[in-house]
Amino acid sequence: MTSPGNPTVPPGETDASTRRRVAQSILEHGPSTAAELATRLSLTPAAIRRHLSALLESGDLEAREQRVRGQRGRGRPAKVFALTDAGRTGFRQSYDDLAVHALRALAEHGGDGAVAAFARDRVAGVEQRYREQLDAHPELSPGEILARVLTDDGYVASVQPAHGGEQLCQHHCPIAHVAEEFPQLCAAETEAFADLLGVHVQRLATIAEGDGVCTTNIPDLTDPVPTTTRAHRPRGRKAAR
Incomplete structure (x- = not known):
């Protein structure tokens, strides 16, 4: 009826x-x-x-x-x-639920350190593909290349100018439901961004915490970097000059 x-x-x-x-x-x-x-x-x-x-x-x-x-x-x-x-x-919620249960079991048996290690392993593919594209696209900034790699992973990322550098915006997060309970996933991403770009980046907002867009501030790569990240600086094109 x-x-x-x-x-x-x-x-x-x-x-x-x-x-x-x-x-x-x-x-x-x-x-x-x-x-x-x-x-x-x-x-x-x-x-x-x-x-x-x-x-x-x-x-x-x-x-x-x-x-x-x-x-x-x-x-x-x-x-x-x-x-x-x-x-x-639209039906991937069930897979998210499975991932949450799996990470809960990992945390219970291996502790927070095991979850953090899993999170770092998960972003290893991003790091590899970023390095591959860095030399292949000299017309793009390191931030633009990172956005392209993240977009390929479903994050719909873009870079826009910001005061003192750039802002990396991820307009979608395929793992937002999981990251709500396991912020180690977001933390590992942020650490990977800093490692790849060779500069201290700052996460300003995340979809997992209820914001509309995941936003990361990327300082000007030509500026001096903190001592803690200076060893990684050559990985960013501008920083290597």
Whole structure:
């Protein structure tokens, strides 16, 4: 039964919640035809077509030709609808929960030091790819290269000028839910940024703590650096000159 106000939406639901149910059904049952989805979700054919069209347009779904095992009947095969990577993003909460439970177990058996070591290992890939791109892109500043590497990891990062240097902004955090409980993940990132750039950086805001953007202040790499980071300075292009 659908809502009197909108014949394609069940009572008590909005378009968004109905589309969430459509995506959830595909996640649980795999690629599905429109008829299968309409039956499972008690939606009319017109309703399911409208919601599928919206999910296709948003990039959350893709349409494929249904695979037929054995003898194929007459007529065109039915289309099946499958989640794209973008469509799966909204369901990664369960993976976050698994990661939280795993880190809790690690902390219980290995202590905070084990969690910190895990956090450092996790950012090792960022460090490696930063160094690879540093010489490959002489037209970019070290901060811009770091932003590019972080964007490849899903952080949607950018760099903008700031007083006395730059600000590194991470507009999305794939691990925000986990980092809320384990700030060692953010701390390891900050340490890695300082190590790579060869200068003391300061984390001003994090999504894990409720801020809209993760913001890190990067001082001008041409300025003198503190003694504690001077040994790492050659890793930043400007600092190496």
